[in-house]
Amino acid sequence: MKNKVIMPFRSAKHQHRKCQKIALDSAKKLCESQGQRLTPLRQRVLELVWQTHEPVKAYDILDQLKDEHSSSAPPTVYRALDFLQEQGLVHKIESLNAYIGCGGPDESHEHSQFLICQQCGAVAELDDIDITNLLNEKVSELGFTMQTGMVEIVGVCAICNH
Amino acid sequence: MKNKVIMPFRSAKHQHRKCQKIALDSAKKLCESQGQRLTPLRQRVLELVWQTHEPVKAYDILDQLKDEHSSSAPPTVYRALDFLQEQGLVHKIESLNAYIGCGGPDESHEHSQFLICQQCGAVAELDDIDITNLLNEKVSELGFTMQTGMVEIVGVCAICNH
DNA sequence: TATTGAAATGTTATAATATAACATTTTTGA
DNA sequence: TCAAAAATGTTATATTATAACATTTCAATA
Ligand SMILES: [Zn+2]
Ligand SMILES: [Zn+2]
Ligand SMILES: [Zn+2]
Ligand SMILES: [Zn+2]
Secondary structure, X not given: OOOEEEEOOOOOOOOHHHHHHHHHHHHHHHHHHHOOOXXXXXXXXXXXXXXXXXXXXXXXXXXHHHHHOOOOOHHHHHHHHHHHHHOOOEEEEOOOOEEEEOOOOOOOOOOOEEEEEOOOXXXXXXXXXXXXXXXXXXXXXXXXXXXXXEEEEEEEOOOOOO | OOOEEXXXXXOOOOOHHHHHHHHXXXXXXHHHHHOOXXXXXXXXXXXXXXXXXXXXXXXXXXXHHHHHOOOOOHHHHHHHHHHXXXXXXXXXEOOOOXXXXXOOOOOOOOOOEEEEEOOOOXXXXXXXXXXXXXXXXXXXXXXXXXXXXXXXXXXXXXXXXX
């Protein structure tokens, strides 16, 4: 267990197809190993989440699903997102009410930290053990038992900073 | 600027009237010093937020306002909450879509950390400079410039832990 | 103190996010 | 093959939040 940038900020011209392929492949592998069913619908929602490195809104996914699959309705999307979140394949960005694909679902991480670039909209994901440890330590001093932590940091990414 | 528990978890039998009085008094003082108008409506919303140490939902505030003030509507509440948040008198807990009174609006704090007890529902607020510094340091290493940070930690508070 | 522009509030409507409840279909495994 | 469980379909509704414009209140100053 090491400090890790689970998903960095990527340049505009990176090969995003590769990100998508890696995400889909590891999702399939993970679900298989866990005995979970990545149905066509769930897979399609995961693909739609992975369109970009910006968090995606549930109703934007729904609009796209409807074009392909006229029976789609809000529960269609929310159920798929719930499943994907349970498997750790997708995270919800609480401050944006939007969803982003997890860049490292393999190495389990209870406590991610998200960096949100207010300029380009992209989100990076860290699993920094020093941060998690410090939070644990600090709240323990107060007698608090930490179960889960949400860290969302808004600012400007290195690429937008030049 | 020191590490500070802005608002601790309080026992069930603490004198909450005192919390309320301190909050209202410091709000009045703060607004006066800033040339901001704490109108009766805004003050009333602040009082309703300070009913408990649990975050309050906007529509719960609205229901109570309506009883006193039949012309209340969603914008009534959201405008008051917006004003109170701008003054630093109220914080939004993003993971709950709910609002909580700030325990230390005087000492300005850009980056609070919130501890949410999943058992009693109460929320404590920290302004821990070590946490803020570590976050800043960690994201700086990645070339990221931090503007604001949201830290919301869910667990069990010391009182509920015994 | 009368005027006026800005701030605050009132009012109606609607947008955006999410879940409840029940029906039907598909999958799995005995 | 059959029954139970899981997944999806379907309709309705709950929850959270903002847009747009009208009216009222407030504060500065002419
Ligand atoms: Zn990519
Ligand atoms: Zn992740
Ligand atoms: Zn109290
Ligand atoms: Zn505060």
